[in-house]
Amino acid sequence: MSMNKLEKAISLTMNAHEFDDIQFSGIDASKSMEEIAKMSFSKVSEKDYLDRKKIVYPKCSQEKLVNQLRDIRTELSKHQVKNLVMITSVIDEAGVSFFSKNIAAVNAFDASKSSLLIDCNLTSPSVDDTFDLKGKPGLLDYVLNQEIQEKDIIHEVGISRYRALPAGNMKAESSEYFTHPRFKKLLFSLKNRYQDRTIFLDAPPLLDSADARILVGLCDLVILVLPSGKISKNKIEAAAKVIPKEKLMGAIINNNIY
């Protein structure tokens, strides 16, 4: 990353500003961004924690995976303005959640950037599980409950410049939530608040749910996670057709052997 000092300073200031309106859990809010960056991953316990969550960090053991993710991040950084990235697939179990949380992590390696992971799998959420956010308010709570503010649902996950927005405690019963004005307002607000923040939408499979199709209309970019050898060509073709050409950034081939 070649960024001049001015830009760095600006981004740092903005990051610091962001942290102001967030409830920090276990981390002192008064500490500057730089300090946070310095103290990140310093503890062995944190590494264990990340290993356990299968989330990559710099110099972790998953060298190849990290490099692959870095390359993808580089591709992503070419689309500066389009920071609302929807990650979806064609089938379940395609590795969308795994990719989402990790690409968000890799994106956050860069001190000038931050990541926000929004769990849009309302029927089978996973973000709350990953970051021990069970019981914490999330997307559904925000949409359905006027009293809950944005800052209440964006949670610190123990990784610098990495925030998560879980699906929420309420049970999803229909696909009405993504068309809800409050959701649209939330997305708009999040997207425009910080230019250096990339928002990753961990979305359900395209062909199975209306949710995903609605999200396609709301996001800037779509990344398809396609596990190698698991999806029939017809389905891939059909899924690609659902996404407007200008939004479809490309596909990630998931070579996971499972």
Next chain:
Amino acid sequence: MQVSIIEQIKFAVIQLWRIRQIAIALFFVIAVSILVVGYFLPRVFVSSSTILVDEHNILTPLMEGTAVATSVKDHAKNAWQLLSGQHAKESTVVFISDEVEGLTEKQLDQRWEQIRDKLDVQNVGKNLISIKYKHSDPKTAQKFAAFFTDLFIDESVKDKRRESEEAYGFIASQAQEYHEKLKSSEEALKEFRSDNLGASPDSAGTVSARILELQRSMEQTQLEITELEIQMKNIQDQMSGEAQVSAHLTEEGQLQERISSLQGQLDTLRMTYLDTYPDIVIIKDQIASLKDQMEHVRKQDKKEIKATSTLNPLFQELRSQFSQHSTQLAALKTRLKATENLLDDEKARAKQINNVDAVLAQLTRDYDVNKNLYQTLLRQREQARVSMNIDIANQGLTLKVQEYPIVPIRPVGLRLMHFVLVGVVLAILAPIGLAYGLVMIDGRARGALEIQNLIQAPVIGEMTTYRDTEFRNNLMIWFSIAFAVFTAVVAIYGYVAWLRIFN
């Protein structure tokens, strides 16, 4: 869309990992089931003998130049005919009498069919045949192979003996037949000769000479007859000119003479004178009186010629000559007739001689032909007798067992060893093949190029497996399971091999 081989292999390996449970099960099932098949597949032992068969047929040299015996080349076919025939069946039933005791005719037939199915006769070279018998028990295979080899030799020898006996019998009967023919033609010749003794070909010369002689004699007689006839005609002529009685002839003649002379005188006088001239009238009167007289004489003649006349001696002479000649002529004519008859006889004989000649030639030819054939057959009969005696003494045997059947040690066909190899290879290849097959045909997208084409957008990256301890453990567990299964299969194979070798 071109996918590189390395990529394909990579996909196949991933696919194999994904179907690991099936793959391991497949490996195990295939390995074990092929082993089971190999173990329980009945083993077939083949015991075989090699027999040298001489090509020569006893009839061939014997009938050389006389008859052509059909040459037989396919020894194996012959042997098979011999060993699958009714005769062989009977011998076999005797051979396995313990086993087939109390069986019905139908069961016996079935048993014989089974045995025959296991028997095989092949040509293994020029004049070499091999008799093979296969059975799950090596000793039984040997027992039957030996039995059929002996049976073949026995039957062949019997056959050969029968053949030479038949050959001898045939030649002897032919000789006998020709003997009869010869005898009858001899008889016919003899009879014919005695029937035509005078007509022997040698007498042909005599007959023709005789014919010539007879013809000459006939011509001579003919000449003589002609001569005699001419003579007789002459005599007859003479006899008609001579008076039978001389007196009678004188008186009338005298009167005639006087009349003639008076007529002359009258004619002369008439030339100078008229009829009234006296002389003439006188003469006329004289003539008339003479004519009267002559008439009178003629009348008298008839009454008293014998009394008055005497026989003419010349006439008598001629008459005697004439009668003599007639007698001679009659004799000659008789002779001519007789000679003619003789000639006819001789001619008939000559004709007969020619006929006899032809018949005799035919009879002689028949006789000669029969004699020649008979002599040849006699010679051949003696040769056949010797051949037969040699065969009876087993001296002319043209069969030789070059290799007697032994108890086979190794079974033929697919052995357990083959099944082990095939089993291992197949068991390993099947899961790999399955994985590769799935990669080829399951219609799922795998490669980046493929996906790029499908979504009409770039593939921006790949993501590998998160290799944590859990992943490694998992890997380890599955490799351990695979290894354990493999070891188990090897152990099973080893155990089966041990069973096979030591039992």
